[in-house]
Amino acid sequence: MRRNPWIALASTLLLVASIVACTATPPPEPSATASGDALFAERMTAALLQWRASPSTGQFAYTIPGTAVAASVGDGDVVATSSGEGDPGEPLAPDAAFHIGSMTKLFTAALVMQLDEEGALALDDTIDRWFPAAPGGTEITVRMLLQHESGLAELDFDLVGHVTPQELIDQVFIEEPVFSPGTEYEYLNAGYIMLGRVAELAAETPYEELVRTRFIEPLGLTSTYLDGEATGPQAVNGFVLVCDTGEGADCLKQHGAVKPQSPSPQWPGAWSAGSMVSSAPDQTVWIRALVGGDVVDAEHLEEMLELSTNSTEFYAATYDASGVPHVQLGEGAGLATWEIPDVGICHGHAGAIPGSNGIAAYCPEADLAIVILNAIEPAGLTPGYPGLTPLTAGVLWALGG
Structure with a gap:
């Protein structure tokens, strides 16, 4: 959940244009004898370091303290890796639990369907x-x-x-x-x-x-629960960007400092709009099941995917005014759609809440499910697709696609 899902969109879209090249040159081919997670981790190391160092408020650059990524292609296993910290001095585990903010909305939309x-x-x-x-x-x-x-x-x-x-x-x-x-x-x-x-x-x-018995338990999402009303693995607190005028979005175009995030009342308070806790591997299973047609019937999935005219006009006008390529094409009844270079169309939802932001997406042309969770709610970094544009092509390559 976030105060404004498109904070200073013109300037943040320029960042997207500048970091698309993050995946253009993959790291050297590692040994194929490594296990799935280890091989994925080895292949993603350089791209994750580059991604974490890429954000800027327009006035100063900062490093995302920690990022977890999970993915799968087709019916293959979910693999995961991570880089950095989730809490001060604590290495971030690939299966760490996060407050996933507005990614919760997909559970709510699927429930209504x-x-x-x-x-x-x-x-x-x-x-x-x-x-x-x-x-x-x-x-x-x-x-x-x-x-x-x-x-x-x-x-x-x-x-x-x-x-x-x-x-x-x-x-x-x-x-x-x-x-x-x-x-x-x-x-x-x-x-x-x-x-x-x-x-x-x-x-x-x-x-x-409703969400536990219909989605969480049937899909075996062991790190997923509604904060404040259920229990599960402790989520990382993450970090916050602090500046003279406030924190997070208030710091756009200002100098600031990355500091530990204190517990937020929004974590339990966002409820059906943003209170879910989950991990990157769990979210990969969830987004593949949902967009793959295993959660709602074909008619209702089409409702979720079909972009509304009002949303397509809104995003088109915003990108046109910014002068950068269109990425988010619009939203349907729950699912957003992006067009990602070298990958194609992807469907899913992003989220931001104090201490974290992230995205879960399924890209049907590549049969790729990808989840990116970042341990900060940043300013100057487009919240609508955090990491999807710079990382997805590299993730597909790392999976052998």
Whole structure:
């Protein structure tokens, strides 16, 4: 979860253009006798070091303290590697648990799709069915929430982690909407908090139980759980960029320092919009299962993948104004789509929350599932696809693709 998913997009897109070359020249071919994880790690060492040293706020460069990467091709095993630290003085393990922020939204979107398939709700239901106080609730549909087209106001982030999800929603409803429902695209964390409540009310079951019994347990995701309501491996705290005016996004175009991240109320408070904890290997299994068609039926997967017109127009206009090649093509009802050089189209979701950011993506042309988790929520580094552009082609090469 993040305050603004496209902070100073023009300047951060320039960074993307400058670091695409990170994977252009692979390191020397290592011995083929190494085990899968060891071979992958050896092949990815140089690329990960280069990636970690690449961010900039526009005023100064800094190093990502730690990055974990996991991937698989086809039905092959998931392999993973890591570089750097997850906490001060602690080497980051390839299977380390992270707070994955908005990558949580894929679990919420898939849950809503399953409930639509089962008839517990309908994507065309208007949200006044569950939220009579919602401004414009007779016009806002479940699908609009999934596609970030409701026009409702964003969360009060100062309340996140201090009040219940329903109280967060109630606060949104007293704010003036920002546009008419269905007319624009604007990334909205509040919409996915509402979807979590919609799922609970429609299924008459707590959100945590729904995602655990439908997704986490069946897929064997042993490092994945909803923070604040379930338990699992301790997540790394990660790091934060600190400057004179604040931290994280506040430091764009300023000098700053990388410091340890303190526990954040957003970790449990982001709930169905961003409270999941998971690892790179778990997320690789999850994104392959979801985009590969093993979680929702073909009709609902198409709903998740089909880019909304409002989102494609938004991203096209933003890239055109920045003068750099288009990367993110838009969003559907839960899944984002990117076009990655030398790899092709990829579908998935990114996330950022205090202490970390990352992405899970599946690239069908290469039959590649890839997950990148970084132990910092940075400024000046595009949160929409952190590491996907500079690392994916190299990961595919490292897997022998």
